[in-house]
Amino acid sequence: MDYELSYVLVTPYTVAKSRVGGVLSRLLTRVDLELVGAQILLADAQLAKEYAAILTEQLDKVNSAASNLLSEYVLKNMAPTGDREHRTLLLLFRGPHACKKLSDICGALYAENRSVESLTGETIRDTYADLLVDNTTGKVTYFEPAVLTPRNPLNALKTLRLLASWLPGRPNIVENVTYDNPDKIERTLVIIKPENWNFASSRPGTIIDIFAKTGLRIVGMKVHRMSVAEALDFYAPVKDALIERLSIPTGIQAKELLQGEFGIHLSKKTEKTLIESFGTEYAIDQFEQIVEFMSGCRSSDCPLEKIEQPGNVKVMILVYEGEDAIRKIRDVLGPTDPGKAPVGTVRREFGSNIMVNSAHASATLENARREMNVVSIHKNICGEIIHSYLILHDQDA
Secondary structure (H helix, E strand, O other), X not given: OOOEEEEEEEOHHHHHOOOHHHHHHHHHHHOOOEEEEEEEEEOOHHHHHHHHHHHHHOOOOOOXXXXXXXXHHHHHHHOOEOOEOOEEEEEEEEEOOHHHXXXXXXXXXXXXXXXXXXXXXXXXXXXXXXXXXXXXXXXXXXXXXXXXXXXXXHHHHHHHHHHHHHOOOXXXXXXXXXXXXXXXXXXXXXXXXXXXXXXXXXXXXXXXXXHHHHOOEEXXXXXXXXXXHHHHHHOHHHHHHHHHHHHHHHHHHHHHHHHHHHOOOOOHXXXXXXXXXXXXXXXXXXXXHHHHHHHOOOHXXXXXXXXXXXXXXXXXXXXXXXXXXXHHHHHHHOOOOHHHOOOOOHHHHHOOOOOOOOEEEOOOHHHHHHHHHHOOOOOOOHHHHHHHHHHHHHHHO
8 A cells, every 4th residue: 555544642631631623733734644533532441451562562772661651651541540531532644654754743752852952842742742750760750642653554553453443332422521510511513614624724723722712521523524415414404594585685686687787677576586586596506505515516416326425525523512512612613704703713713704614513402413413423434444444454465
């Protein structure tokens, strides 16, 4: 194969500190790789044990203590603490020399490579990791790597094989917290829209950073390509609203333009006909533009046999959880029209118009439940991506 599949694991501490956006921004802008998968994991004791064993075998010629340091970290921090499991974010990247590129941007790990004077903020670990060593004993007193990634394809394969066997059946929306007031807890859906993925950009990560101001927890995440069928279902409530809002003024405007162009007076009967024909067709065309924007294809141009296939454009779907989650997310998102959005909101910073407005968020709890069902939020293809890659790799071996 002319490409590699590799991973970055964002540690529980980094996830809990709401640093996911910053890490993702660095990864998306500094490596020419495609982000193909994302999933929040709750590593159980067995996964942590087996992953730690893989890390122990990953001997580093520069620093023989490195493997043990990483292995101990996984056992102490990724594994459950008592009955409490911890959120870890899995990111899958695909492309030429993926392991080396991800390793380089994640950065150096060890004390001799990380003097204070040498830190530049260029790598992820320069910015987010900590490694403190007692000057007298030389022992590590505190260690937080921020991210974990393999240093070469062989080590990547070992972990990918482990994940391929562990991921099937795991929930895509995680539950690891018991709330004092569970009746007040809400879940809401956010979609980081296709325009944010057209080229290498920090926009998706920065949008996640802005949403982090809400203090809500990310409990679900996936990279998704919305099918035409999903787009039609997801935005179905918008279609009738567009017809109601646009058909009458569009029909009247068409009448006025025709009267001016041909110098004739058109009757109310003709006006009604224009509203029901041209006005309605214009509204439906606006709906079709939304479907095309979100899936990459108009429903009228999509063969029936392909209507449920993954679309041509990419989005990222997130589920946020916490008290008053619907309102908090929508306040930070801003109004549909970016021109009317307050400074500092997602849509004001990144939106262009009422369709290309950077992100979607559920308006109500009922909408959130419906929208999560439409995009199959409980399913994640990370396991399938890894499984397919391993089959192709083994065939080429």
